Amino acid sequence: MKSKVGVGCAAMAAAGLAAASAHAAPQTYRYSVSHPLYGLIGAYERTGDDTDGETRAQAHLTIVVRILGVVVRRETADQNEAWRGGRLLSFQSLTSTDGRRSTIAGEASGSGFRVTSPSGTQTAPPDVVASDPWSLTHVGPGTVVSIRTGKISSVEVTGGEPETLLLKGVSQATRHYHVNTRGQPNKWEVWIDRRGVPIKFRSQESSGAIDFTLVSRPPSDGGAVPAFATDRTR
Numbered sequence: 326m327k328s329k330v331g332v333g334c335a336a337m338a339a340a341g342l343a344a345a346s347a348h349a350a351p352q353t354y355r356y357s358v359s360h361p362l363y364g365l366i367g368a369y370e371r372t373g374d375d376t377d378g379e380t381r382a383q384a385h386l387t388i389v390v391r392i393l394g395v396v397v398r399r400e401t402a403d404q405n406e407a408w409r410g411g412r413l414l415s416f417q418s419l420t421s422t423d424g425r426r427s428t429i430a431g432e433a434s435g436s437g438f439r440v441t442s443p444s445g446t447q448t449a450p451p452d453v454v455a456s457d458p459w460s461l462t463h464v465g466p467g468t469v470v471s472i473r474t475g476k477i478s479s480v481e482v483t484g485g486e487p488e489t490l491l492l493k494g495v496s497q498a499t500r501h502y503h504v505n506t507r508g509q510p511n512k513w514e515v516w517i518d519r520r521g522v523p524i525k526f527r528s529q530e531s532s533g534a535i536d537f538t539l540v541s542r543p544p545s546d547g548g549a550v551p552a553f554a555t556d557r558t559r
Contacts, residue, residue, distance in 0.1 A: 350374065351372050351373065351374040352372065352373055352374065352542075352543045353370060353371070353372040353541075353543055354370070354371050354372075354522065354539060354541070354542050354543070355368065355369070355370045355539070355540050355541040355542075356368065356369040356370070356371075356537040356538055356539055356540060357369075357537070357538050357540050358386075358388060358535065358536070358537055359535070359536045359538070360390070360532070360533055360535055360536075361533040361534060362532070362533055363390050363391070363392070366388055366389060366390050367386065367387050367388035367389060367400075368386075368387050369384065369385070369386045369387075369537055370384065370385050370386075371383070371384040371457075371459070372384075373459070378409060378410070379407060379408070379409045379414075380407070380408045380409070381405070381406065381407050381408075382404075382405070382406045382407075382457070382459070383403075383404070383405050384402075384403070384404045384406075384457070385401075385402070385403050385404075386400070386401065386402040386403075387400075387401050388400040388401070398422075398423060399422075399423055399424075400420065400421065400422045400423070401420070401421050402418065402419070402420040402421075402473065403418070403419050404416060404417065404418045404419075404455075404457075404472050405417045405418075406455050406457060406460075406472075412433065412451065412452065413431070413433065413438065413453060413454055413455055413460075414432070414433050415430075415431060415432045415433065416429075416430070416431045416455050416470075416472055417429075417430050418430070418472040418473065420473055427442075427443060427473075427474075428442075428443075429441070429442045429471075429472055429473065429474065429475045430442075431449075431455070431470055431472075431475075433451065434448075436451055437449060437450065437451055438450065438451055438453045438470070440470055440475045440477065441475070442474065442475025443475075444475065447475070447477055449468055449470055449477045450468050452467070452468065453468045453469065453470050453477065454467065454468070454469055454470075455469070455470055455472050456469050456470065456471045456472050456473070457472065458515050458523045458526040458537070459523060463482070464482045464483060464484070464485060464502070465481070465482060466479065466480070466481050466482075467479075467480050467481075467482060468480070469504075478506055478507075479506070479507060480504050480505060480506055480512075481504075481505045482502060482503070482504050482505075483502070483503045483505065484500075484501055484502040484503045485500045485501070485502055486500065486501050487499070487500060487501075488500070488501040488516065490516055490524065490525060492524055492525075492538070492539065493540075497516075497518055497524055498518065498519060499516040499517055499518050499524060499525075500516070500517050501514065501515075501516050502514065502515050502516075502517065509529065511529065512528070512529055513526065513527065513528050513529070514526065514527040515527075522539070522542065523537075523539070524538070524539040525537065525538050525539065
């Protein structure tokens with residue numbers, strides 16, 4: 326029996342709304358990855374830092390799906406992203422799915438953003454963001470490039486309604502956002518806390534909802550709360 330859990334980096338396209346904050350030292354956040362049928366299936370770790378006005382992030386994802394103790398899917402992914410002045414400068418992604426490797430790369434070029442994948446080269450608008458739940462910085466229309474497949478998609482980010490989540494038994498005040506594609510309303514969801522950190526994000530896949538839940542954050546993850554998380558969503 327072959328699992329159709331389509332997570333991998335695509336699940337990270339639960340494009341959240343928290344802008345990467347500037348920090349004096351790298352900040353690492355760790356998430357568990359779960360599936361409604363298969364339970365805990367993996368882990369996601371993201372480290373970001375800001376140096377000389379350039380923000381960089383590295384992320385690693387590990388997925389192992391077992392059915393009756395038998396591994397039916399194994400996936401790993403490593404990504405690197407760089408921004409300056411709120412603009413995506415570049416990203417590189419290496420994904421291995423059941424031994425099949427795929428490399429995706431993107432780079433700002435002139436008045437656009439060039440994406441190279443196994444299917445060819447495409448150009449996105451210069452304000453495109455990567456499918457990283459920390460990337461989008463406002464509600465409304467936008468363009469996202471999947472760092473798993475290289476696919477470029479138009480999205481509409483809505484919501485921002487207050488919602489309380491239980492995280493390790495502790496109530497967390499969040500704002501709940503929805504990311505809609507042309508083909509699927511509410512394709513992705515993200516819950517942002519008062520510091521602008523995605524504490525949970527979700528991707529709707531054919532096999533069910535894949536949830537990423539924050540399990541570890543740095544001792545001090547200070548920084549201003551993004552404006553959209555307060556005044557702009559009231």
